Amino acid sequence: MHELGITRNIVSIVGEVAKGRRVARVTLEVGRLSGVMSDAIAFCFDAVAQGTALEGARLEIREIEGRGRCLACGVEFAMPTLFTPCTCGSRQLERLQGEELKIKTMELEEAV
């Protein structure tokens, strides 16, 4: 359950950049092979954001599917787990996506 701490990290990074302005929305990219559960981050977010510039902010998480390329036969394939082998049987592969753990954007509120 490191997601609570990961969420604290997210709130802290966004809060630093916001410099006191209120944050309306935060967009994350979380790969399905990153070792971090999106649902758990979402679950923690409201509690962690309380009393910060992110209180009440909307959290959007884009989940990135795992994909790899086989180093033996060159084919690209979906990787639902960290150790999905290629259909040719090879486990020597390059992971193309799915390990992201990134804050993409934040939206700041501005008084009009």
Next chain:
Amino acid sequence: MCAHCGCGKDAKATMINLQTGQEMDVADDGHAHDHDHRDHQQDGHGHDHHHAHAHDRDHGHSHEHGHGHDHGHRHQESRAASLVELETRVLAKNDALAGRNRAWLAGREILALNLVSSPGAGKTTLLERTIRDLKDELALHVLEGDQATTNDAERIRAAGAPVVQVNTGTGCHLEADMVARGLAALKPGPGSVVLIENVGNLVCPALFDLGERAKVVILSVTEGEDKPLKYPHMFRAAEIMILNKIDLLPHVDFDVPRAIANALQVNPNITTLRLSARNGEGLEAWYRWLRREAVAAREAALV
């Protein structure tokens, strides 16, 4: 401090130098790395943690992203909004500090290894034995990570190696800034070997680079042979798996070939060694690996 792992915001990491008996806090706030660390720079190589990760580009237009996991609450549509592109990796601060540790170690031709396992797999016993057998040959140093107590550090010191204990409080893994502080207190000399014993935990330490040359995962035969499949991140991150306590194999149902097959399924490049830190069986292969890596660390610095 373990604000990454969520093991308690009141976590307070402390560090004890077993050579001097000096005790200090590792950090007041594990994530505000831009504070002044003068208190910890007794040895002249302090770590200034100034990292600018945020690209504070304000764009004066608002975006709508229709993606899943919406947790909308008090979104104030009446206000104009500006979108800031961050593109920041959540673990960027730790990774930057780990890179700094790695460069510090490389410049001193030091081999650093990150030892990870479940609690009770035999990390400390393996270190004690390794120190007793190799201390005249390699300059071994140990950074001990535990939530509490200096028990393991006392054992290491008794075995004959300089040791610094980092207590992570309620934290469940070591982070790169703790290791930076630990190295500053430990002062390993050029060409030495630093063995970092992480907190016993097969989950979180996989995500946190400390600046080590390699992760060494230890699996004991009193555990299940499916651990590599249950904790794939850790076994994938490790370069070498040590199967420990093989002296107990006659008494347990552990299937060695299956454990190795499971590890290879997760990480086809993992090296496996079988040994007993208790009776010494198989240790020579571990020592050969350690010597070879120590030599490689000294030679790599020349390239």
